[in-house]
Amino acid sequence: MLTLSDYKTIFVAVGAIGVLLLASPALGPILHFSMGEKFSELQLLGSDHMAENYPSNIRANESYLVYVGINNHMRSSAYYVVYVKFRNQSEELPNATVPSPLPPLYEYRTFLQNDETWEAPLNFSVLDVSFLENRTHVGFLRINDVVLNVDKSTLWNANLMGCYFQLFIELWIYDSEANAVQFHNRFVDRWLNMTVPP
């Protein structure tokens, strides 16, 4: 059987828990609990907004459609810059922490609130394509009706059996502490085989 002292302990515990529960409306704005990891998602989707039906065998002057998407899970609004870049097989790709040194050809700038999603079409076509022996040369790239000078060549790749270029997309984010837009360590890419003559 419980003694009076044991009952007293139970009453004190109930009192403390009750006071804490009743104080929660006042403590809420002061106490901030961690709610998981802060991150962003970068997606490249096919023409039907799914991760399929990506263009791969590219012909000159034909138009191809993909979608670029971002999901903000940074727990506050974020300012994103999306850079579209184009490289041949010998030029540098970004890695997990360092962006590609290649200049961007096209860019999107978007502001997203927490848990908000953004998606934009990326309609592209290659222009002024020439085939010389074992190499393909691309003069221009048209992205969303903006014609951009690329002037790049790539050699025949015996392993992949084609002349490949790569369209890749880097995600950058504005850091308010640094007051600068910085690489957000995310990129997506597509290999584009440009072996087929026009």
Place this chain on the structure above:
Amino acid sequence: MNYNDKNLARTLISAGLILLLAGLASRHLLVTYGLGETGKIVEADNALKKAFATVLTAENAGANVSGLMVRLNQAGAFLAQAEMAYRNGDSAEATENAEQCLTTLQGVSDEASASMDSALANSQQVFWEGVTISTIGAVAFLVVLAFVWRWFSRRHLRKSLRMKPEVVPDADA
């Protein structure tokens, strides 16, 4: 130094001064006209960053910034167009888009600051309401608990006093 040497020295000094002045003037012209569009883009870029920072502060203070985010997105699209036009060598379009970006951003920081002030005042009111409700609730709860404890302890004591002593057989007997 004869007359011809003096003349030559004067001519050289004059030519040097003219070249120096021409150099300075061309640099000034380059800054004023040649790099004008870069200046506008930098100005628009800085204004966009500043406006976003203010909107973010307002959001953290609890303000609803949905409307301001729409304007930031419009301004961001103009800045992206300006950057691309500049990279493609279209200075006129770059400048025009940078100016449109700046026009779109006009008033955003002020509106964000006003929203933040309003949100802060509102959150302070909510906080003090919470403190008042919590204090009254906690005091009432403790008073009720004290009464319950008083009643319970007396009842427990009475119950204990009414209990008959239990006879336990002596194991040694």
